[in-house]
Amino acid sequence: MVVTKVEKLEPLSLRKEWMNDLAEAIAFLESLNLAHGDLRPENILLDRNRLKLSDFDCAAKIGTNYEACMALYSRILNSNDVDQGECGTFGFLSPRTEQFALGSLFYLINYGFEVYGDRCLTEDPYEHSPKVVDLLQNMEFPKLDGDPLIDSVIEKCWHHKYVTVSELAAHTKRLLHERTDPAGSNGEGNREEGNNGLKSPVKLSFIVWWRMVMGRLIHGV
Template identity: 30%
Template sequence: MPPASSVRARIEQIDRRNVISAGSTGLIEHLPCGNVRKCVYSDRDYEVCLRDLEREFRVYQKLPQHDRLLQLIRYSPEEGLVLQYMPRGNLRDHLPKAASAATAITLHERLQWACDAAESLHLLHSHGIIHSDLKPENFLLDSNSRLKIIDFSGSSFDGIVGSAIESTRFFLPRPLKEPPTVRTDLFALGSTISEIMTSRPPYDDLSDDEVEARYSQQIFPSVQELPCGQLIMDCWRCEVQTAEEAMKRLKAELESALAASDPASSCRSSPPTTRP
């Protein structure tokens, strides 16, 4: 690892006018070349942030190239993590804007996003990675309005428990010291799909304390009238065993919706998303 002083000096050269986002680990800078750079903060928890950034790089190394992932350009502790840029931003910001736009979000779009979210999670789990902070904010939209999952700096893998924890409405009730698991990711997937279908986080009208109390008593928002409502509830009740199961159920719903709107569409198949 290079000296901390050299990394800090490089970070301090960032043009703050190009910073487009910030998170727990560091800043996201839009580079002149068109990519983005994720680099650690120079003035707080430096060693911890650098460790988490290195962990995110290791996750990208473990995963194959895939349509549900950003392209990793390069990484070094001095420069940070350079990734493909998605100018349309994240799904959480997009949902309310699109819902209030002149052209409403279609059911097909919502189902496709739900499929993409489950497919992303299945990709991670099939390579032994627990995301640990699944939510619409951690999905970016590409130019074809498809999702790419991001932010692995706090993920768990290879027996290493990451630093991330789900936010309240995506958190499976458990002791805080209990590590994240496939089940906790699937619970968060249920809340993610709920937000995709409603354009609002679950229980967005309640305080965090009220949400925690209801979740602890297995009291969840009504989803009977929502597309994929049964799957959402099954995720919350820990009755979905794998992300692959969720993905298959969602794809079946998507195919049914396509067939209902265009019978010929059910004969068309999507191309594979994993590339060698």
């Protein structure tokens, strides 16, 4: 299994700008009573160091069945989820679904790999994705050991603590002006711990990684 690993993250100030770019874009849709419904790296464009949303084919009114996106940017509802949709489905488009996807995107931006993308969870690589779905369904997430202010936002997104995406956007905007932990400012933390399952890492800069994602998308079109 070959894992693409970002060796060097972008500056913390730029990463916070990216988080705010995405949160404000989704908050604008929310003001129109719409949800994007398909938030994932392939649908985010990098334009002169700013992030912009694309592909609004799945955008729909809040409360519509959520069908487009898949794990890692959505999660199947379990029996503990109440009034969010039918158990075993992705539920309804709502601030819950949008902020969950944003949390996973924020994780990617600040850690350099997707959720559980730094390890092999199963001996059979083809069973890795189903295992991730199971973990997310049970609300089990990777350890967050980066900048505590950013990690707090990610954690709140995954546990749908923001009543609205506008509330989340207000938080990411404040984050632009808040001081962060110098020890975690490079996003490294204790990342090397717990990576025993990592095999054949390919290291590159985050912007190069994002351009690779977009290149695959354009080639596919």
